[in-house]
Amino acid sequence: MSTTVFSQLDRSLREHLATLVRLATTGDDDTAVELARCELPRVVTAIKALLDEHTPDEHGRCPTCRTRRFRRRLPSPCRAYLGAQLALTVSGDEPSGNHRKHLRSVG
Ligand SMILES: [Zn+2]
Incomplete structure (x- = not known):
């Protein structure tokens, strides 16, 4: 390498x-x-x-991810954005059983 x-x-x-x-x-x-x-x-x-x-629109699609990936029929949510959301909201002092709360705050 x-x-x-x-x-x-x-x-x-x-x-x-x-x-x-x-x-x-x-x-x-x-x-x-x-x-x-x-x-x-x-x-x-x-x-x-x-x-x-990575600024997704209201459907979760972001221009950066869209141009880098193959075009799909189904809109795929911006993984960078979701990854940051998940990492920041789940790794708090609350146990990881609280995904719903995080999802609600996104939606
Ligand atoms: Zn993106």
Whole structure:
């Protein structure tokens, strides 16, 4: 496998995210506070930037996904958007049995 600039960027991004998760789960309280104040806004900014590329219409279709995939008869919901929704709403402090609540907030 060739190592491109992009793959290096991608790996460093993933390592950065893994570090954030590790610090958030195993770090002390000071570290957690610092993460929330300094890193969380940046992560939110990153997610917003991604979602700006994936803005589904009222049927869940997004222009970015539509152009990248084969055209289908059935509209397929934007997976990036749904993935972000799922990750953000299910991984809260509530147990994962609350999918319905999340679905209702989407619909
Ligand atoms: Zn999309």
